[in-house]
Amino acid sequence: MKNDSIKILKGLLYVSLALSLFTALVSLGFAITYGFFNTYDLNTDIELLFPITSNTTAVVQFLYSMLLYLGISLIVWLLLKIVASFQNNKFFTKYQIAGFNLLGKLIIWLSIIDSFGSFFMRIIFRSRLELKLEISTFWLFIAIGAFFIVLSKIFEKAYQLKNDSDLTI
Amino acid sequence: MAIIINLDRILEERDMKSxxxxxxxxxxxxNLSILKTGKAKAVRFSTLEAICQALDCQPGDILEYLPD
Incomplete structure (x- = not known):
C-alpha cells in the first residue's frame, strides 16, 4: 500500500473519529441537560429509538447513544492505529494480527450489545416486542466483524511464512 | 535440534573469520550468525554451494544429522 493512500485513509478515519466523539459528547450533553435541568418538553421533536416521553426516557436514550458512539470511536481509533502501522511497508506484524482480531471482536460485540439493548429498551419503553429477521445492518456488522477476524488469521499465517522466509539463508 | 551446523569448527580449521x-x-x-547458531529455517542451495566453494568442503562437512 502506498504511503499516500495510507495518509488519505488516515485522514478519513480521523474525520470519522472526530464525528463519532463529537456525537458521543453531544449525547452526553443532552443526557446531562435532561437529567439535571429538567428541561423535558412535550413539544420536542427529538426522537432516537423511541419518542421522548419523559426525562428518564431521554436520559437513558442519550446515555445509550453516548455509549454506542464511544464504542464506535474505539473501533475507529483502533482501525486508525492499524492503518498507521502499515506505514513504511511494515506488514504482517504481531500488532496488526492482534489489532485485527480485537477489531473484529469489538464490532461483533458492539452489534450484539446494540441489538439486545434496542430489543430490551423497546420492551421497557414501548411495551412492544419486536423481532427482526430481515437482512439488516446487524448482520452486515457481524459479517464485517467476522471479516476482520478472518483477516487476522490470514495475517497470522502470513507472519509465520514471512518469518520462515526471513530465516532462509 | 536434529540438524547441526558445523560452520564454527570448519572456520576454525580454515583459520577464517565469519x-x-x-x-x-x-x-x-x-544471516551467517543465524545460520551458525542453528536459528535458520532453511538454506538455499546457492548459499550452500557458495559456502562449500569458499571453505573448499562438502555439504556434509557443514551439516550433520543427530537423532533426537
Missing amino acids: NELAEMVGITTA
Whole structure:
C-alpha cells in the first residue's frame, strides 16, 4: 500500500473519529441537560429509538447513544492505529494480527450489545416486542466483524511464512 | 535440534573469520550468525554451494544429522 493512500485513509478515519466523539459528547450533553435541568418538553421533536416521553426516557436514550458512539470511536481509533502501522511497508506484524482480531471482536460485540439493548429498551419503553429477521445492518456488522477476524488469521499465517522466509539463508 | 551446523569448527580449521566468509559468500554477517547458531529455517542451495566453494568442503562437512 502506498504511503499516500495510507495518509488519505488516515485522514478519513480521523474525520470519522472526530464525528463519532463529537456525537458521543453531544449525547452526553443532552443526557446531562435532561437529567439535571429538567428541561423535558412535550413539544420536542427529538426522537432516537423511541419518542421522548419523559426525562428518564431521554436520559437513558442519550446515555445509550453516548455509549454506542464511544464504542464506535474505539473501533475507529483502533482501525486508525492499524492503518498507521502499515506505514513504511511494515506488514504482517504481531500488532496488526492482534489489532485485527480485537477489531473484529469489538464490532461483533458492539452489534450484539446494540441489538439486545434496542430489543430490551423497546420492551421497557414501548411495551412492544419486536423481532427482526430481515437482512439488516446487524448482520452486515457481524459479517464485517467476522471479516476482520478472518483477516487476522490470514495475517497470522502470513507472519509465520514471512518469518520462515526471513530465516532462509 | 536434529540438524547441526558445523560452520564454527570448519572456520576454525580454515583459520577464517565469519565476516570474511560472509563477504566471500555474499550474505550479511547477521544471516551467517543465524545460520551458525542453528536459528535458520532453511538454506538455499546457492548459499550452500557458495559456502562449500569458499571453505573448499562438502555439504556434509557443514551439516550433520543427530537423532533426537
